Amino acid sequence: xxxxxxxxxxxxxxxPSDVLLRMxxxxxxxxxxxxxxxxxxxxxxxxxxRAGNLxxxxxxxxxxxxxxxxxxxxxxxxxxGTLGALLPALTAELARHGLLLRARLSDFDxxxxxxxxxxxxxxASRPEVALCVLDAAVVFDEVATPWQPADVERVAAEKLAxxxxxxxxxxxxxxxxxxxxxxxxxxxxxxxxxxxxxxARLGAVWREFNTGLLRLAEDRPSLAVLDLDPLVxxxxxxxxxxxxxxxxxxxxxxxxxxxxxxxxxxxxxxAGSTKKVLVLDxxxxxxxxxxxxxxxxxxxxxxxxxGEAFAAFQRVVEQLASQGVLLAAASKxxxxxxxxxxxxxxxMRLGEEHFVRIAASWGPKHEALAETAAxxxxxxxxxxxxxxxxxERELVRRELxxxxxxxxxxxxxxxxxxxxxxxxxxxxxxxxxxxxxxSRYRQEADRRDFLDGFSSVxxxxxxxxxxxxxxxxxxxxxxxxxxxxxxxxQFNMTTVRMQPTEVxxxxxxxxxxxxxxxxxxxxxxxxxxxxLFLRRERERLHIDxxxxxxxxxxxxxxxxxxxxxxxxxxxxxxxxxxGTYRRTAKNGKVAGLYTAHGFTEVADDGTTAAFxxxxxxxxxxxxxxHLTESFAPHEEL
Amino acid sequence: MTTLDEFxxxxxxxxxxxxxxxxxxxxxxxxxxxDSMFLLTLVTALEQQAGRRVLLADALQASTLRDVHKLxxxx
Numbered sequence: 001x002x003x004x005x006x007x008x009x010x011x012x013x014x015x016p017s018d019v020l021l022r023m024x025x026x027x028x029x030x031x032x033x034x035x036x037x038x039x040x041x042x043x044x045x046x047x048x049x050r051a052g053n054l055x056x057x058x059x060x061x062x063x064x065x066x067x068x069x070x071x072x073x074x075x076x077x078x079x080x081g082t083l084g085a086l087l088p089a090l091t092a093e094l095a096r097h098g099l100l101l102r103a104r105l106s107d108f109d110x111x112x113x114x115x116x117x118x119x120x121x122x123x124a125s126r127p128e129v130a131l132c133v134l135d136a137a138v139v140f141d142e143v144a145t146p147w148q149p150a151d152v153e154r155v156a157a158e159k160l161a162x163x164x165x166x167x168x169x170x171x172x173x174x175x176x177x178x179x180x181x182x183x184x185x186x187x188x189x190x191x192x193x194x195x196x197x198x199x200a201r202l203g204a205v206w207r208e209f210n211t212g213l214l215r216l217a218e219d220r221p222s223l224a225v226l227d228l229d230p231l232v233x234x235x236x237x238x239x240x241x242x243x244x245x246x247x248x249x250x251x252x253x254x255x256x257x258x259x260x261x262x263x264x265x266x267x268x269x270x271a272g273s274t275k276k277v278l279v280l281d282x283x284x285x286x287x288x289x290x291x292x293x294x295x296x297x298x299x300x301x302x303x304x305x306x307g308e309a310f311a312a313f314q315r316v317v318e319q320l321a322s323q324g325v326l327l328a329a330a331s332k333x334x335x336x337x338x339x340x341x342x343x344x345x346x347x348m349r350l351g352e353e354h355f356v357r358i359a360a361s362w363g364p365k366h367e368a369l370a371e372t373a374a375x376x377x378x379x380x381x382x383x384x385x386x387x388x389x390x391x392e393r394e395l396v397r398r399e400l401x402x403x404x405x406x407x408x409x410x411x412x413x414x415x416x417x418x419x420x421x422x423x424x425x426x427x428x429x430x431x432x433x434x435x436x437x438x439s440r441y442r443q444e445a446d447r448r449d450f451l452d453g454f455s456s457v458x459x460x461x462x463x464x465x466x467x468x469x470x471x472x473x474x475x476x477x478x479x480x481x482x483x484x485x486x487x488x489x490q491f492n493m494t495t496v497r498m499q500p501t502e503v504x505x506x507x508x509x510x511x512x513x514x515x516x517x518x519x520x521x522x523x524x525x526x527x528x529x530x531x532l533f534l535r536r537e538r539e540r541l542h543i544d545x546x547x548x549x550x551x552x553x554x555x556x557x558x559x560x561x562x563x564x565x566x567x568x569x570x571x572x573x574x575x576x577x578x579g580t581y582r583r584t585a586k587n588g589k590v591a592g593l594y595t596a597h598g599f600t601e602v603a604d605d606g607t608t609a610a611f612x613x614x615x616x617x618x619x620x621x622x623x624x625x626h627l628t629e630s631f632a633p634h635e636e637l
Numbered sequence: 638m639t640t641l642d643e644f645x646x647x648x649x650x651x652x653x654x655x656x657x658x659x660x661x662x663x664x665x666x667x668x669x670x671x672d673s674m675f676l677l678t679l680v681t682a683l684e685q686q687a688g689r690r691v692l693l694a695d696a697l698q699a700s701t702l703r704d705v706h707k708l709x710x711x712x
Binding site for chain 1: 650651652653655670672673674677678681682685693694697
């Protein structure tokens with residue numbers, strides 16, 4: 001590396017780093033904060049860290065005051081070692097997702113007090129995410145020299161029990177998500193044992209410790225354990241010995257940066273902006289060669305060096321799709337040959353059935369993406385787009401800045417690495433709904449074809465045979481209800497995001513009630529597609545939130561639900577029902593929901609509107625919907 | 638990065654601190670926006686830039702940016 005201060009690599013135009021530095025020097029980072037996300041999108045490594053240094057010195061309150069729409073997330077950072085270096089990395093990683101970090105950094109080695117005392121400052125800060133960063137010194141600081149593997153085993157078991165207790169205390173004291181991590185064991189510990197037998201024993205003891213940590217998350221819904229071993233296995237140094245010795249910074253800055261990246265994606269999920277759709281270019285991305293030029297027999301998908309690389313990429317894409325990621329294709333090709341090759345090519349891993357939409361045309365790709373978004377009824381910010389052409393990537397980046405653009409290049413063996421570099425689709429847990437999502441969206445395409453055969457929407461709805469079942473969710477359904485609050489942006493009346501434990505608390509409480517909305521029609525079961533959050537206050541029933549999956553809008557399900565709730569309110573002696581709408585950038589289409597169903601607007605301060613229904617005239621459910629309802633508590637709760 | 642000014646420019650880019658020659662002899666703790674972690678960040682970045690090692694225990698005792706520059710140049 002040159003000793004001179006780094007100049008922009010391209011020598012000409014300012015790099016995003018330069019722009020950011022200039023904004024910092026001219027004191028423009030706060031007024032122009034919404035631009036930061038785009039500047040960070042292409043940064044990584046030291047460049048991103050430098051950006052984090054600048055951004056971590058901004059006062060989050062000033063940013064929020066200037067831009068009330070910027071979502072802020074409170075993250076508490078505690079642990080055993082010195083963790084100050086984590087903050088710039090975290091700030092930058094959250095900012096990449098458009099999230100503003102409100103950090104609460106604990107004093108050195110205070111995690112036991114922070115998490116163990118319900119009155120601690122950590123709990124008082126009401127973190128949405130709490131990071132308890134663990135390192136090998138958590139154990140080795142309490143192992144006296146000289147030591148044997150059995151000594152390490154004893155301390156590790158004590159620490160594991162301690163951490164299990166702290167995780168339980170966290171779940172009782174806080175609605176947020178706690179993040180622990182597995183602990184890499186540097187060689188400077190194993191190599192202190194001179195015989196291989198003891199070394200192997202220490203290795204086994206240490207892995208049992210890490211296994212125990214990972215297992216803590218199995219039955220604790222509010223806990224996530226980040227496995228650092230795969231990061232270390234990719235060549236990220238676990239520690240910088242000098243920083244560890246002199247500053248008690250136990251994990252190396254590069255490992256903390258990778259850790260921060262994983263936390264960034266988790267934060268994105270917690271904040272409710274998980275990516276949902278993977279849009280793939282085809283020529284050069286999914287297969288080698290150009291279908292239009294090389295023909296179906298000429299493209300590379302197996303049997304050659306490059307063919308095997310593309311096959312491996314397809315398998316990974318299939319793996320993602322099996323977990324609820326919706327696949328779409330955006331290709332400059334004629335549609336028929338594309339469909340044929342996906343349907344008939346004997347070595348093609350991905351088939352037509354894996355895609356919820358195939359946009360093959362000669363139009364610009366951003367238009368194909370926008371059309372796909374409209375057809376799936378999703379925002380383009382839920383999209384990840386992969387293309388090997390720099391031209392197409394730049395076009396999409398410019399025209400649809402909300403779309404995440406992933407670059408692959410002319411080395412297909414690295415396609416998988418590029419795709420998985422960021423955990424765009426990370427979530428805390430999957431539900432049965434995720435595994436069925438692809439087929440549900442495909443059913444939706446069938447429904448649309450069906451609709452085309454009718455002269456009126458009424459005829460269509462009558463023939464669609466919609467059924468709605470409204471009932472309290474059972475224990476197994478809590479994750480899905482939580483997920484709906486996290487993933488749904490358009491039909492989400494107040495956009496209150498909730499973890500499963502919070503949903504459970506509402507169900508258990510005396511004056512609140514949660515109703516899950518299930519729907520089905522002649523094409524199949526739609527699954528658990530919505531939820532109503534009700535609260536009784538004497539004679540008034542409040543609808544605190546109402547969420548409905550965008551897959552099932554506009555077929556009478558929302559009318560049916562509201563009609564049912566209003567009727568239930570009247571039957572149980574309520575004299576009015578109150579509804580709330582809290583405006584976000586995404587939920588404009590439901591602003592008029594309550595007034596369309598007989599509610600009167602009683603207040604609107606610009607962000608939140610309140611509605612009231614006096615229950616004199618309760619609308620009947622739409623005649624084409626078959627309704628089953630039960631307002632009784634679920635028998636398993 | 639042999640001159641002090643080049644070093645200060647590096648500090649400014651790396652940490653986003655607005656430092657001039659005037660600040661080189663001030664105690665780092667008095668620099669507006671200074672954080673004790675910066676010394677580590679700075680030394681690590683310096684080493685990567687220069688491709689050689691700085692003695693960290695000495696760097697941690699440096700009280701001014703001129704001291705740090707001296708370490709980086711002498712290393």
